[in-house]
Amino acid sequence: xxxxxxxxxxxxxxxGVVRTLTSVSRQxxxxxxxxxxxxxxxxxxxPCPTYPEIRLALASSRTVGQMLEAFAPxxxxxxxxxxxxLAARRWCIxxxxxxxxAFHTMxxxxxxxxxxxxxxxxxxxxxxxxxxxxxVMVATDSIAEQLRAHGITHLAxxxxxxxxxxxxxxxxxxxxxDDLPRPILLYVGRVAVEKNVEAFxxxxxxxxxxxxxxxxxxxxxxxxxxxxxxxxxxxxxxxAGCYAGADCFVFPSRTDTFGLVMIEALACGTxxxxxxxxxxxxxxxxxxxxxxxxxxxxxxxxxxLDRADCAAYGSRFTWEASARQFLSALEPSxxxxxxxxxx
Numbered sequence: 001x002x003x004x005x006x007x008x009x010x011x012x013x014x015x016g017v018v019r020t021l022t023s024v025s026r027q028x029x030x031x032x033x034x035x036x037x038x039x040x041x042x043x044x045x046x047p048c049p050t051y052p053e054i055r056l057a058l059a060s061s062r063t064v065g066q067m068l069e070a071f072a073p074x075x076x077x078x079x080x081x082x083x084x085x086l087a088a089r090r091w092c093i094x095x096x097x098x099x100x101x102a103f104h105t106m107x108x109x110x111x112x113x114x115x116x117x118x119x120x121x122x123x124x125x126x127x128x129x130x131x132x133x134x135x136v137m138v139a140t141d142s143i144a145e146q147l148r149a150h151g152i153t154h155l156a157x158x159x160x161x162x163x164x165x166x167x168x169x170x171x172x173x174x175x176x177x178d179d180l181p182r183p184i185l186l187y188v189g190r191v192a193v194e195k196n197v198e199a200f201x202x203x204x205x206x207x208x209x210x211x212x213x214x215x216x217x218x219x220x221x222x223x224x225x226x227x228x229x230x231x232x233x234x235x236x237x238x239x240a241g242c243y244a245g246a247d248c249f250v251f252p253s254r255t256d257t258f259g260l261v262m263i264e265a266l267a268c269g270t271x272x273x274x275x276x277x278x279x280x281x282x283x284x285x286x287x288x289x290x291x292x293x294x295x296x297x298x299x300x301x302x303x304x305l306d307r308a309d310c311a312a313y314g315s316r317f318t319w320e321a322s323a324r325q326f327l328s329a330l331e332p333s334x335x336x337x338x339x340x341x342x343x
């Protein structure tokens with residue numbers, strides 16, 4: 001099957017959307033499918049205001065359409081609500097090609113956290129973007145409920161996975177961890193206001209706090225919380241070692257649609273502390289994580305949990321299963337592409 005994936009989030013960005021698309025694309029290729037990724041690095045682009053690592057493509061629907069036409073995909077997936085996917089969406093609608101979309105990010109809440117604007121002003125744009133898709137892929141039941149409440153109802157489940165070759169309890173720990181007071185509490189992700197990292201750093205708990213990742217709030221938070229250890233971005237075995245060496249993974253976000261980092265931590269045997277919000281409510285079970293509106297209490301409850309239970313639970317999330325869910329949600333594209341190939 002030939003599958004075109006259009007995305008505004010791609011390398012060198014480091015986030016859950018990019019990891020998901022990269023991992024699923026690799027898995028699909030291993031299954032024998034032909035994958036085309038259309039991403040901002042293939043066009044003139046400029047940095048997103050306040051998010052310079054996110055590049056916004058300057059691409060017309062005609063240019064994107066020519067790329068799709070040349071590939072002649074069996075299915076088209078528009079992964080993000082950015083300018084590149086908007087261009088592809090316009091072309092698909094104009095030319096009569098079916099497409100699917102995904103809801104990776106609570107964008108209305110992100111905008112609200114960064115600007116003070118009401119998220120209700122953004123939801124009409126979300127409804128418009130997703131309205132013409134055959135299906136909207138969504139990772140959790142809680143997010144599906146929120147989408148339905150906002151008038152987006154044509155949904156399909158698309159879960160997430162873990163690279164179990166890297167993420168396991170045996171991943172080698174960073175040497176730094178040998179000298180840190182226990183318990184070691186870990187955050188992994190973007191260091192940005194919408195991730196609520198400050199709530200983790202401000203929690204009055206014993207031990208050491210470690211932050212893995214980068215983002216626009218890093219400099220301010222490093223200055224404010226000098227006792228915390230900021231290690232910058234990590235990936236692969238290095239990242240897995242950070243998870244495996246920590247005593248508790250803390251997920252302070254209130255706006256994520258899933259939280260891929262939680263299942264990565266669990267696969268490494270590390271219990272999770274979080275707020276009782278969508279994402280954690282869908283992913284965590286009592287034997288592997290603790291949730292409370294007081295993050296301090298969630299951390300205290302998570303620390304004693306059995307690491308073997310965490311690792312066993314985390315290993316249930318595979319990219320193969322995620323890729324098969326993605327395939328089942330796609331909508332075949334017919335008419336001109338099929339006619340072109342037959343000719």
